[in-house]
Amino acid sequence: MHPLEETHFEEPQLEDTAGEGVGADIADAGVPKDRVLDEPWMKDPARPAARVPRHAPAFDPDDAPPPALDESAWLALPPAEAARVAADLPLSTRFRLRAELTPVQLAFLDRHGFAVFDRVASREEVETILAEVDLVEEHLVRTGKDSVFGVPVWTALGDDGRDFLVRMGFTHVLSPWLAAFVQDDRFDPVRRLIGDDARIGLHEKDGVVFNRYIQLPGTLRESLGWHTDALRDVFYNRKMPGPMLNVGLHFDRIRPQDGGLRVLPGTHTQSAFSTLFRKIHFVSMAADRDEIAVETWPGDLTVHDGRMWHRVEAPTAHGWQAQRRSMYVPYVRDSYQPKDEQSQPLLYQRLFDRVLAWQKARKKKQLTG
Numbered sequence: 367m368h369p370l371e372e373t374h375f376e377e378p379q380l381e382d383t384a385g386e387g388v389g390a391d392i393a394d395a396g397v398p399k400d401r402v403l404d405e406p407w408m409k410d411p412a413r414p415a416a417r418v419p420r421h422a423p424a425f426d427p428d429d430a431p432p433p434a435l436d437e438s439a440w441l442a443l444p445p446a447e448a449a450r451v452a453a454d455l456p457l458s459t460r461f462r463l464r465a466e467l468t469p470v471q472l473a474f475l476d477r478h479g480f481a482v483f484d485r486v487a488s489r490e491e492v493e494t495i496l497a498e499v500d501l502v503e504e505h506l507v508r509t510g511k512d513s514v515f516g517v518p519v520w521t522a523l524g525d526d527g528r529d530f531l532v533r534m535g536f537t538h539v540l541s542p543w544l545a546a547f548v549q550d551d552r553f554d555p556v557r558r559l560i561g562d563d564a565r566i567g568l569h570e571k572d573g574v575v576f577n578r579y580i581q582l583p584g585t586l587r588e589s590l591g592w593h594t595d596a597l598r599d600v601f602y603n604r605k606m607p608g609p610m611l612n613v614g615l616h617f618d619r620i621r622p623q624d625g626g627l628r629v630l631p632g633t634h635t636q637s638a639f640s641t642l643f644r645k646i647h648f649v650s651m652a653a654d655r656d657e658i659a660v661e662t663w664p665g666d667l668t669v670h671d672g673r674m675w676h677r678v679e680a681p682t683a684h685g686w687q688a689q690r691r692s693m694y695v696p697y698v699r700d701s702y703q704p705k706d707e708q709s710q711p712l713l714y715q716r717l718f719d720r721v722l723a724w725q726k727a728r729k730k731k732q733l734t735g
Contacts, residue, residue, distance in 0.1 A: 419496035421686045423618045423664040425489055431663045434462040434484040440470050448473040457631060457658050460484045463667065467555050475559075479634035480660065480670035486552065487665040492617050496691065498541045499576055503531040505540065514539060516709030517572050520722055523730055525582055525685075535572030536705075537693065548574055548695050556613055556669065560697040567696035569704035574696070579625065580689035581681050583729070589625070589680035591648040595672025600638045609634075610672035615665075617691040622659035625681035626690055627668070629658050634671035645675060653679075 440451055448469035461471050463483040475481045487495070505511070507529045512519050517535030524530045538545040549566060557564050567573065581588055599607040620626040636644070659679070660668060670676060681688040 419493055420500050421689065422493060422496070423691075424687075425664060426619070429619065431484060431666075432458070432460060434460045435470075437461075437468050437470055441468055443469045445469060445473065449477065452477050458661065460666075463552065463555060465555060467559055472559075475669060475671075478631040479674040480629050480631065480668065482660065482662065483667040483669075485663060485665035486667040487615060489665065491547065492664045495544060495547065495615075495693070496617055498544050499531065499537065499691075502534075502537060502540045506531065506534070513711060515569070515573065515705040515707060516711050517705075518711055518716075522582070522726060531576065531578060533575065533577050535575050537576045538568065538574040544574065553613075553695070556667070557697055559669070560609075560611055561699045564697045564699050567698040569706070570698050570702070571696045573705075575694045577692050577694070578689055579678060579681065579691075580686065581684040582686075589651065590678035592645040592650040592654075592675055592677045593647045594633075594641050594675055596641050597647055600641050604638065606636075606638050606641065606673065611697070612668075612670050612672050613695050613697060614668045614670075615693045615695070616662040616668065617664050617693070618662075618689060619664060620660075620662045620690055622661065623682055624688065624690065625679040626662065627660040627670070628653070628677050628679050629660060629670055630654060630656055630675040631658055632674070634674040636673070636675075641673070651677070 435455070440448065443451065451470050452473035455470075455474060457478065459474065459482075461468075461474075461481055461483050463486050471481060506519055507521065514534060514536040519531070520533045521529040522532045538548060545568070548568075557566065579588060579590075595610050595612070596607050599605075618624075633640070633644075654675075657677075660670075662668065678690075681690060
């Protein structure tokens, strides 16, 4: 039983910090100073409270998700028995994130390569996260900051002619509240799924990544073609890598007709040949008869193995009410390779950044005549 208003986990206690939202004092927020950018605007008490997002997600009481699977009778199942249970579950199964991942959850993820956990973030947390992102976006656009820790910030033109955020890495370094949120204890079972020695890559990879997909005249990314995250490993090492788990939080109600994540279940165990040649990476866009649309409600958490084929379908509707927003948290096991403000974009990021800049300039010219 998980009614829409039920909160399964306690929120980070950041409400009483000296300054609210992104303007909260770093020390008061309980976040080590080396995990955020020490910029004056972040600690300015005049900054508005980050509590109400500009485009709040829809919470429709008549559109509550199916209840999470009741696993109370299966919590002690041996692996072989759990695998048999998981094989009979529908692909649309929703799980509840507990203090430990259950045998059936592990078997489902092992078999299909993905799993959906029911509303791990509460309504209030979802709205606060999006309000924090709004403030970060406002700061980036106002200051013209085009990268964070070497990762490019990608913006597009809104229908009002103003820039809006499409993708950025290291979102958390501009928000002490968000930095504390992603380190909350509720996510520890997911971290241990990656490995007991796994850590949150707060200074590594692309950090906490925020994504927005939307159909607007000035949009640069409505969709993303079929791809696997294993391409580079297969190309260089000529063999499939180990599990590459992507952990995402989703902030909007996404039905199949709304676009969103599409996956080919089970392809995380495919051969290196299939990884290279089953589809043309990022070019193949057509729907696959075996694909599954990952349906989400605000606050859902998804885990999918990046070795599987997956893509992002464009929303069919236009405008802000049809946007899809998500945030991916990196969990890292390899050697510590931190980034900072002196870090430079990788070659592929520079190339893609130039392509997006060219597309943006062309669309701006079209919009302004």
